[in-house]
Amino acid sequence: MTGSAILENVRRYRAIASLCRQAAAFRPVQRISLLTQADEWEQRAVGEIEGYFEAQDPPIPDQLSGSVN
Numbered sequence: 001m002t003g004s005a006i007l008e009n010v011r012r013y014r015a016i017a018s019l020c021r022q023a024a025a026f027r028p029v030q031r032i033s034l035l036t037q038a039d040e041w042e043q044r045a046v047g048e049i050e051g052y053f054e055a056q057d058p059p060i061p062d063q064l065s066g067s068v069n
Contacts, residue, residue: 006052010045017041 020038024031 001052003052006048009048013041013045013048017045 017038020034020041024034024038027034
C-alpha cells in the first residue's frame with residue numbers, strides 16, 4: 001500500500017473517531033459505547049501509521065543499536 005493510501009486510511013479512521021466523540025457529547029446513554037468505539041478507531045489509525053513506518057525502516061543491526069557484548 002502506498003504512503004498516500006495509508007494517510008487516507010488514517011484520515012478516515014480519525015474522522016470516524018471524531019464523529020463518535022461528537023455523538024457521545026449529545027447521547028449520554030450511549031456515551032461509554034461511543035467513546036469505546038472512538039478509541040478503537042484511533043487505535044486502528046495508530047496501527048496503520050506504525051505498520052507503515054515499520055515496513056519502511058530496516059532493522060538496526062546489534063552493533064548500531066548501542067548494545068554492549
